[in-house]
Amino acid sequence: MASVPSGTPCWADLATPGLDRARRFYPELFGWTGRVDPEPEAGGYTTFQLDGRAVAGVGPPAVPDQVPIWSTYVATDDADLVTGRVERAGGQVVVPPFEVFDRGRMAVFSDPAGAAFSVWQPMSFPGAEVFDVPGAMCWTELVTPDPDGARIFYELVFGWQPEEEPMGQTSYTGWRLGDRMVAGMMPPREEAFAADSPAYWTLYFSVTDADATAARAAELGGTILVPPRDIPAGRVTALRDPDGALFSLIALTP
Numbered sequence: 001m002a003s004v005p006s007g008t009p010c011w012a013d014l015a016t017p018g019l020d021r022a023r024r025f026y027p028e029l030f031g032w033t034g035r036v037d038p039e040p041e042a043g044g045y046t047t048f049q050l051d052g053r054a055v056a057g058v059g060p061p062a063v064p065d066q067v068p069i070w071s072t073y074v075a076t077d078d079a080d081l082v083t084g085r086v087e088r089a090g091g092q093v094v095v096p097p098f099e100v101f102d103r104g105r106m107a108v109f110s111d112p113a114g115a116a117f118s119v120w121q122p123m124s125f126p127g128a129e130v131f132d133v134p135g136a137m138c139w140t141e142l143v144t145p146d147p148d149g150a151r152i153f154y155e156l157v158f159g160w161q162p163e164e165e166p167m168g169q170t171s172y173t174g175w176r177l178g179d180r181m182v183a184g185m186m187p188p189r190e191e192a193f194a195a196d197s198p199a200y201w202t203l204y205f206s207v208t209d210a211d212a213t214a215a216r217a218a219e220l221g222g223t224i225l226v227p228p229r230d231i232p233a234g235r236v237t238a239l240r241d242p243d244g245a246l247f248s249l250i251a252l253t254p
Contacts, residue, residue: 003075003126007158007177009140010075010127011120012203013057016068018243019044022058025220025241029213030135030205032056039101053129055136062095068245071108072140072201073120074158075127079105082119082157089156097121111153113146115199138206138250142185144199147173150185167231189226202238203247210235210251217241 004010016022023034023046032048032055045059061068076082079097086093086109094116095108103125110116120127132138144150151162151173160175160182173185207213210228214237218224221242228237234252241247 003129004131005177005180006075006077007160008075008180008182009072009137010122011057011073012070012128012137012140013045013059013073014068014070014241014245015059015061015066016241016243016245017061017064017066018068018241019046019058019060021221021242022245025217025222026056026058028220029217029222030055030207032135034058042101050130050133050135054125055128055130068241068243069116070203070245070247071116071118072203073106073118073127076119076121079107079119079121083107083109085157089153091153091157099123100125111142111144111199112149113144113199115142115144115150115201117201132206134206134208136206137203138252139204140183141202141204141248142183142199143188143202144185145188146199147185147187150199200246204236204250205247207249207251210237210249213237213249214239 014022026032032050034046034048037045043060047054048056083093083097090112092110094110097105097107099105102123104123105121106118108118130136142150154160160177163174163176165172174181175183214224214228217239223240225240226238228235234250236250238248
């Protein structure tokens with residue numbers, strides 16, 4: 001069983017050629033410990049844990065020239081069903097559904113604007129076991145130049161209902177599934193937008209102090225891409241790890 005309902009982000013992992021560096025950087029930053037998958041075919045895939053509970057993963061890239069990237073996984077009861085919906089909605093099937101040992105089934109897609117995302121159909125591994133506390137994933141957000149197309153696509157694929165909220169001179173889109181807000185969307189910020197990708201999903205990890213954690217990331221070899229700033233939900237910052245993978249932090253407003 002998934003740790004969250006179907007249609008809700010349930011896992012995140014990092015694909016990077018700097019596997020050893022990532023195993024050092026993120027535990028130093030978030031207080032994680034790592035558990036390496038014993039299967040030789042896993043290539044050293046490591047599950048990060050916070051107080052003994054799974055929070056995220058890291059593994060080698062699928063292809064040698066893949067850029068380091070954090071991936072968002074959405075829980076599903078049927079990866080094949082989602083695959084059909086993606087195709088009918090105009091997305092691309094990057095990797096068709098396949099079994100990951102006895103852990104679950106996954107697939108990788110991209111939306112019509114090029115943002116990559118994955119789905120996870122759990123078997124023995126449910127995904128993340130803790131969310132929304134310091135050191136754990138707390139939000140996932142689509143940054144896209146085509147919000148109108150994304151509203152249609154993700155509603156067709158996951159049943160997400162878009163809700164608009166004013167944010168300065170623009171607006172912010174939250175996606176609701178039932179009574180829960182499960183993800184968000186915003187247009188690109190020029191300083192954070194990945195030049196080699198027309199759209200992307202980014203992850204937010206909860207922290208108690210965004211400024212201190214960003215400074216610590218820089219000390220550990222990361223880069224502060226967007227300095228800490230205040231938004232209604234809290235204080236946020238966008239970073240790159242030592243190999244260039246983008247992720248964000250938020251110190252949530254109490």
